[in-house]
Each structure stands twice: as structure tokens, then as C-alpha cells.
Amino acid sequence: MRSIPLRWRIIASLIGLALGTTLILALLARHFLALSLQTQTNVNLEMGSALTSALSLAKENYDAKKRQLQDIGQLLSAPPHRDLNALHAAFADAGLDDLTLRVSPLEQIDIDLSQGPVVSKVENDQLQLVIALPDSQRALTALLSLEALIDVENAVHTYKHIEMAEGDLRTAFLLAFLVAAAGVVLLASVIGVRIGFGITRPLNALLKGTREMGRDNLQYRIPKGRDDxxxxxxxxxxxxxxxxxxxxxxxxxxxxxxxxxxxxxxxxxxxxxxxxxxxxxxxxxxxxxxxxxxxxxxxxxxxxxxxxxxxxxxxxxxxxxxxxxRMPSLSLSPSDLNECVHNVVRLYPNAHIHLDLEENQPALELDIEQMRRVLINLIENGLDASGKNGQIEIHTHISNDTAILSIIDSGPGVPLKDRARIFQPYVSKKESGMGLGLAVVHNIIEDHGGHISVKDAPAGGAQFDLHLPIPDRAIAQPEEQR
Amino acid sequence: MARFFIIHTLTVCLFANVQPALAQHIPQDSLYIFVQSDTLRLDATIDSLFSKRTIDAIESGMTTSIAVQFRLRTGRGDNLGQSSLLRRLEHDIWEGQYRLIRQSARPDTQITSHFEDIRHACSELRGIALAQLPFPDEPITLQMRIDVNPISPEQRERTRQWLKIIEKGSFLEFFFSLDRSASPEWVDLFRFRPSALPHLLDE
CATH class of the missing domain: 1.10.287 (Helix Hairpins)
Structure with a gap:
């Protein structure tokens, strides 16, 4: 039976993880919400009871104030005559401080005062006392604010409204939580898909690469595209x-x-x-x-x-x-490449050979005799190609863990089409010889663990580059010295 | 004032159309549908118009809106007539007075100290004009919906400020709203043919 692909397993794991976590959180949230609401219910019962009592007290207070106003109304509507300050003092003596008093001509009052003082509720939040003053020409209007009592009433109403909406509110909280949780799960799913594809896409590319290798397509390369x-x-x-x-x-x-x-x-x-x-x-x-x-x-x-x-x-x-x-096996020993170059160049006193050798090079593992043979071959090839007044340049330098020796002639160079075959045996552009020289050179350099390449020199002519490895100890030495 | 002579009394128990009525819990003892002077009229007694919670809210002084609506529908969904009884009930807990204000073209106010008077005024519906005759002689359905809401707009605003969490446009308001945007559903009460209706004589 074919197993589930890794991609879907990763995605399923991440979604499962998010879902599981959310589910646990949801259960916990539900539990704590229930706990909280249970506590809240108990508080609500207490609160409801307290508010009902408060409203009863407020009602008693209202009735008491109304009676007080009626009593003081009876008192003030009888002689003696009092000025406004005396009226204020009379209300204060009765415990009614927070009053607004207004004296106005009797004819402006459209309330029947023939039966005595009138106490009524006006503007929904005030108690009003109207009396005819003993001079029979003026009326006194006293307004008592009921703001505190109305506040109690409003609190009771709001409490009852919340109590009525409590069930819906609880459901709304749970729904809001579930929607938020669904959003989290959705987000986790999207992230899961991205991560899953992010991991498996390059793995699939690697799989395809190995299959291509299996089909002997060694030129196949996988695009990199990431730095992890x-x-x-x-x-x-x-x-x-x-x-x-x-x-x-x-x-x-x-x-x-x-x-x-x-x-x-x-x-x-x-x-x-x-x-x-x-x-x-x-x-x-x-x-x-x-x-x-x-x-x-x-x-x-x-x-x-x-x-x-x-x-x-x-x-x-x-x-x-x-x-x-019968190319002999190499006999390697630590050698100075520059010294080898100098020794070979001495054999051509009449040739125009210019040296540009980097000093203080590390010793290379070379078979000096074979390297002499390499240099002689390349120099003679160069001289042959350059003609009578030809110039040869020899450079050495170090690049990373490789010593590079370049031999540049002033000849016509090597055509591009011949470069791939030039190091094979019996390939020669010269009239004399069997075309074994560069093949021998190539073998010797390869035996040294290096490689040789040919290209056009910047100023024209052919440039042969010999890349020779620098031994590890030769690399380590300068670092230790540092 | 016209004196009605009831030729025939139609006592309609809810089993005439049980399912929708149960869905909205609209209780009524009886309905009397009759024709008088080319007008289709209705007498109805609505039992338990006020739930316990609503009565509790009214007793605490909450201003309550009461809407009782009837309409006649044909089988094709055509509306033959509609009647709405809209009232506002205020309770002055300080003075112990109930004020039932009828919101109509001729508004009037009933003031009483007894809630039973209010209950009676709201439940006993007499001579409600539903539609003018003639009707097509096809089955007609009487529908009703009741909305008793003890939450005034002012109270909603006070509660919103109290709760704070349910701001306008808040995340929670997406799931819960203090505003009652949806009206109650219409409930089928009774299906009849106009030709089968009783006729009342004018006094």
C-alpha cells in the first residue's frame, strides 16, 4: 500500500496540531466561561436582589419626600408671611435642602390651589410643590430633584435588560471565540500548506535530480533558489x-x-x-x-x-x-616551482622569455624531472608557434589552494574548435613530431593532481594555464605562523 | 353604538394550524371572525400576552412597546388586508400608575393603577377591522404576529454604554446585537372561505 506523501503528512500534522490546540483551548475557554457565568449568575442573583431592595428604598424615599413636601406646604400656606430667605430656612429645617424655590404672581399659576398645596411629579425627574402664599397674591413653587432616585431606576432597568440578553450574549461570546479559533485554524492551515510545500518541493527536485543521474544525465542541475x-x-x-x-x-x-x-x-x-x-x-x-x-x-x-x-x-x-x-611513475618531493622555471629558462639563452613569478610560494609536491619536461615542451611549442622574434611570458601566482603557472606565447593562438582535442595524443598542428608533446604534458600535470587548460591570451597568442595543488601542510603552515 | 348579534360563533382552537403557532408561542384563547357591513372584523382574546419576564420588566418601570398585527393572505400570497394595534405602556413606579398609550390616528391614553386593567385592554381585542369585502371565494389565511418589547431605544443606548464591549461595529456585535432588527415571523392562525363566515347584524 502506498504511504501518504510527506507533504500531506506535514500539512495534516500542522493542521492537526493547530486544531488540537484550539480544541483544547476551546474546551478550557468553555469551562472557564461556564465557571465565570456561574459565578456571575450568583453575583447576578445578589445584584438583582440588592437592586430590587434599592428600588423599594428609593420608592419609600420618594413617598417620604412627597409627604414632607405636603406637610411643609400646609405649614407655609398659613400665616405668618415669610420672605424668600425665611422660606429657604423653613425647607432646610424640614430636611429639604436641595430645592429650587420660585415665587410668582398667583395668576400665572394654572394649578387649582383652592384645595391647598399641590404636590406632583413633573418632567419625570422632579417633585413639584405649589402653594398659595398667605398674602393671597403670590404662589410659591418648590422643585425637588429626583435624579438620584431615577439613577436607581435606570440601573434596575439596565440590569434587567442585560439579564434578558444574557443567554444570547453568552452564545455570542462562544460564537466569537469559535470564529476567532476558526481564523487561527485557517491561518495555521495556510502556514502548514506553505511549510509543507516549502519542504517537499526541493525534496521533489532532489528526487528528480537523482532520477536524472540514474538516467546518466550528468548535466542536470537543480536550481538552488534558497540559502537555508x-x-x-x-x-x-x-x-x-x-x-x-x-x-x-x-x-x-x-x-x-x-x-x-x-x-x-x-x-x-x-x-x-x-x-x-x-x-x-x-x-x-x-x-x-x-x-x-x-x-x-x-x-x-x-x-x-x-x-x-x-x-x-x-x-x-x-x-x-x-x-x-613508458612514462615513469612520479617521484614527488617538496619543490620550488619558480626554481624549476628558472632552471628550464636557462636552456634558452637566446629566446625572448619574460618571467613574472610570484615570490614566497609554498613548496609543491613535484617530480622535478617531469616538470622540466612539461616546461620544455610548452616553451618549445610556444617558440615554434611564435616564430623568429616570438615572445614567451611565464607567470606564476597563487589562487586559494592552487599554484597557477601560465605560459603565454605571441603566436596565433589555438582555435576554439581544437582546444578540446589538443591534449589528446597524435593531434598536432606542427609539420614535425607525432603530436605527443601536449599529451605527455597533460598526463604529467594530471598525475600531479592538477589540470591544464588553454585559452587566448589577453594580448593575443595562446595561454596555457597549469593548475597545481598546494599540499595541505603548505597551506596550514602560514596559518600556524599567523 | 352597534349591537352585534352573533349568528355563529367561531371558536378557533389552535389545532386549526398548530405548527407555526407553536413555533412563535402565540397563545390565544379564541378568535371570532365575522362580517359586518361589508367589513371583515375580528374579536380575539389573547392569553398570556405578557410573559413573566416582561411583567417583571414592566413592574420595574420599563417602557414597553406592544404590537399586535393581523393580516389576511390568499393562497397565492396576495395581501387582502392588514390591521395593526400599536401601544406603548409606561409605568410610573413612583406614582404607581400605568399609562397605556394607543398609537393610532386617534391616539388615546388609558391611565390606571392596576396592571390587570392593562392586561385586559391589551388582550381583549374587539371589532378589529381586517379588510373590506368582497373577497374572492378562495381559501384565505388569517395571520398574526405579536411583538412585546420592554426595551426602549433609550434603554438600549443606556445598556450599550453600560456594557461598553458591544460598541457599534465591534467584533462581538457581529454575533450579538442589542438592536432587534428582525420582526417576529407571521404565524398562520386560521384558514377559511369568505362564504363560510358568519354575518353580524347591525343594531
Whole structure:
């Protein structure tokens, strides 16, 4: 049975986590809400009871004030006559301080005062006392504020309203919480999807990469596009693919060289053996001639010289084959690359060779004899390509953990189409030679753990760059000194 | 004043159309539908118009609006007539007086010290004109809706200020509103054919 893809498992886990957490929170919230409301209900009962009592007290207070106003109204409507200050004092003596008193002509009052003082509620928040003063010409209006009592009434009304809406309010709180929780879960889902895809998309790319590798498509590379650990993994994968390409190239070259060497060895063996008998036979033919014909004598001598010369050429060629076939294994020792360059350049006193060598280079692990052979090959190639007044430049410098030696000539350079094949055996643009020189150079440099490349020099001509590794201890030494 | 002679009394118990009535809990003892002078009229007694909670609110002095509405509908949904009885009940707890104010073209106010008088005035509905005849002779449904609301707009505002959390446009108001925006649903009470209705004679 096919298992659920990682992407959906991650997404499901994150959503499940969010949902689970929210559910637990919801249950807790519900519990605490119920607890709170239970407490609130108890408080409400107390509050309701207290408010009802307060309203009863307020009603009693209202009735008492009304009676007080009626009593004092009876008192003030009888002689003696009182001025306004005396009226204020009379109300204060009765415990009614907070009153507004107004005296006005009797005819302006549209209340029937014939039955005595009138007490009534006006404006919904005031008690009014109206009396005819003893002079029978004026009326007194006293207004008592009921604001405090009305406040109690309003509080009771608001409490009852909230009590009526309590159930709906509780549901609203729960709904609001659930909507907020749903929002959180939705957000978690979106984040989960993003994280899930963020993780699995590069993994899928890696999977595709490995499949392409399996199909021998070593040129396939995964776009990096991120700087985190997954980005490093992709970078490592791409580097591995690059290394595979490089190793394959080296292996193919090694196989090719080995094949060429075998051919060279056999050729040398097959050609070398008959050369000496041929040379001796021809020389004997010349030496054994005892005739008197000087023309024929001359003819034989000329033919012998030609054959001897060609045999020598063949021997030289065979030697070249033999050298290529019997390349000795390297004998490495710590060596100074610049010193090696100086020693070789000394062999060409008449050539125009300019040196630009970086000093204080670390010692490299080199086979000095083989490196001499490399330099001689490259310098002679350069001189051949540059012509009579040709210039050769040799540079050395260090780049990271590599020593780079560049040999630049002033010749026509190497055409782009030939650069891939130029280090293969039997490829030569020269009229003389078998085209083994650069192949030998290439082998020696590869055996040193380095590599060689060719390109156009900035000022024209060919530039051969030799990259030679610097040993670890040579890198570590300067750091330790620091 | 006209004296009615009841030819036939239609006592309509709620099993005539039980389900919607139960849904809104509109209780009524009886309905009397009759024709008088080409006008379809209704006598109704609405029992338990005031719930216990509403009575409690009224007793504490909360101003209460009372709306009782009737309408006649054909099977096709056409409205044949509608009648609304709108009242406002105020209770002055300080003076112990109830004021029932009828909100109509001819407003009047009933003042009493006894709540039973108010209950009676609101529950006993007599001679309510529903529509003018003639009607098509097809089944007609009498519908009713009642809205007794002890929360005045002023009280709503006071409560909103008290609660604070339910501001206008707040998150919580999305789920809960002190404003009662939706009116109660209409409830089918009785289905009849006009030809089957009793006729009353004018005095």
C-alpha cells in the first residue's frame, strides 16, 4: 500500500496540531466561561436582589419626600408671611435642602390651589410643590430633584435588560471565540500548506535530480533558489553531479591514454627490432662492394646514407613512442616551482622569455624531472608557434589552494574548435613530431593532481594555464605562523 | 353604538394550524371572525400576552412597546388586508400608575393603577377591522404576529454604554446585537372561505 506523501503528512500534522490546540483551548475557554457565568449568575442573583431592595428604598424615599413636601406646604400656606430667605430656612429645617424655590404672581399659576398645596411629579425627574402664599397674591413653587432616585431606576432597568440578553450574549461570546479559533485554524492551515510545500518541493527536485543521474544525465542541475539547509543540500547535490562529470572525464582520458600507450609500445617494439639489421645490411652492402665502377660506388654510398638517415629518423620516432609508452611513475618531493622555471629558462639563452613569478610560494609536491619536461615542451611549442622574434611570458601566482603557472606565447593562438582535442595524443598542428608533446604534458600535470587548460591570451597568442595543488601542510603552515 | 348579534360563533382552537403557532408561542384563547357591513372584523382574546419576564420588566418601570398585527393572505400570497394595534405602556413606579398609550390616528391614553386593567385592554381585542369585502371565494389565511418589547431605544443606548464591549461595529456585535432588527415571523392562525363566515347584524 502506498504511504501518504510527506507533504500531506506535514500539512495534516500542522493542521492537526493547530486544531488540537484550539480544541483544547476551546474546551478550557468553555469551562472557564461556564465557571465565570456561574459565578456571575450568583453575583447576578445578589445584584438583582440588592437592586430590587434599592428600588423599594428609593420608592419609600420618594413617598417620604412627597409627604414632607405636603406637610411643609400646609405649614407655609398659613400665616405668618415669610420672605424668600425665611422660606429657604423653613425647607432646610424640614430636611429639604436641595430645592429650587420660585415665587410668582398667583395668576400665572394654572394649578387649582383652592384645595391647598399641590404636590406632583413633573418632567419625570422632579417633585413639584405649589402653594398659595398667605398674602393671597403670590404662589410659591418648590422643585425637588429626583435624579438620584431615577439613577436607581435606570440601573434596575439596565440590569434587567442585560439579564434578558444574557443567554444570547453568552452564545455570542462562544460564537466569537469559535470564529476567532476558526481564523487561527485557517491561518495555521495556510502556514502548514506553505511549510509543507516549502519542504517537499526541493525534496521533489532532489528526487528528480537523482532520477536524472540514474538516467546518466550528468548535466542536470537543480536550481538552488534558497540559502537555508535545503539550499546547502541542493548545492551539495549539484557539486556531486559536477564531480561525477569531472571524474568521468578523467577516467575516459586515462583509458584513452592507456590505449594510446599500448599502441605506442607495440609500434615501438615492432619497428625498433628490424631497424638495426636494416642499417647493418645496407652498410655491409656499401662496404662489401669491390667493383671499379665509381658511378655505381657513388650510387651505393648515397643510397646507404639515405637509408641510414631514415633509419635514424625512425629510431628517433620509435624512441619518442617508447618514451610515451613508458612514462615513469612520479617521484614527488617538496619543490620550488619558480626554481624549476628558472632552471628550464636557462636552456634558452637566446629566446625572448619574460618571467613574472610570484615570490614566497609554498613548496609543491613535484617530480622535478617531469616538470622540466612539461616546461620544455610548452616553451618549445610556444617558440615554434611564435616564430623568429616570438615572445614567451611565464607567470606564476597563487589562487586559494592552487599554484597557477601560465605560459603565454605571441603566436596565433589555438582555435576554439581544437582546444578540446589538443591534449589528446597524435593531434598536432606542427609539420614535425607525432603530436605527443601536449599529451605527455597533460598526463604529467594530471598525475600531479592538477589540470591544464588553454585559452587566448589577453594580448593575443595562446595561454596555457597549469593548475597545481598546494599540499595541505603548505597551506596550514602560514596559518600556524599567523 | 352597534349591537352585534352573533349568528355563529367561531371558536378557533389552535389545532386549526398548530405548527407555526407553536413555533412563535402565540397563545390565544379564541378568535371570532365575522362580517359586518361589508367589513371583515375580528374579536380575539389573547392569553398570556405578557410573559413573566416582561411583567417583571414592566413592574420595574420599563417602557414597553406592544404590537399586535393581523393580516389576511390568499393562497397565492396576495395581501387582502392588514390591521395593526400599536401601544406603548409606561409605568410610573413612583406614582404607581400605568399609562397605556394607543398609537393610532386617534391616539388615546388609558391611565390606571392596576396592571390587570392593562392586561385586559391589551388582550381583549374587539371589532378589529381586517379588510373590506368582497373577497374572492378562495381559501384565505388569517395571520398574526405579536411583538412585546420592554426595551426602549433609550434603554438600549443606556445598556450599550453600560456594557461598553458591544460598541457599534465591534467584533462581538457581529454575533450579538442589542438592536432587534428582525420582526417576529407571521404565524398562520386560521384558514377559511369568505362564504363560510358568519354575518353580524347591525343594531
Amino acid at each position: 539547509e535545503i539550499g546547502l543540500l541542493i548545492e551539495s547535490f549539484n557539486q556531486m553531479a559536477q564531480d561525477l562529470v569531472e571524474n568521468r572525464r578523467k577516467r575516459l582520458e586515462a583509458e584513452q591514454i592507456a590505449a594510446w600507450r599500448e599502441i605506442a609500445r607495440r609500434l615501438a617494439h615492432e619497428i625498433k627490432n628490424p631497424l638495426t639489421p636494416i642499417q647493418l645490411a645496407v652498410q655491409q652492402m656499401r662496404d662489401k662492394y669491390s667493383g671499379n665502377d665509381p658511378a655505381y660506388q657513388q650510387f651505393v654510398t648515397n643510397c646507404t646514407e639515405i637509408v641510414t638517415e631514415e633509419v635514424e629518423n625512425l629510431r628517433s620516432l620509435v624512441q619518442e613512442f617508447a618514451n610515451f609508452a
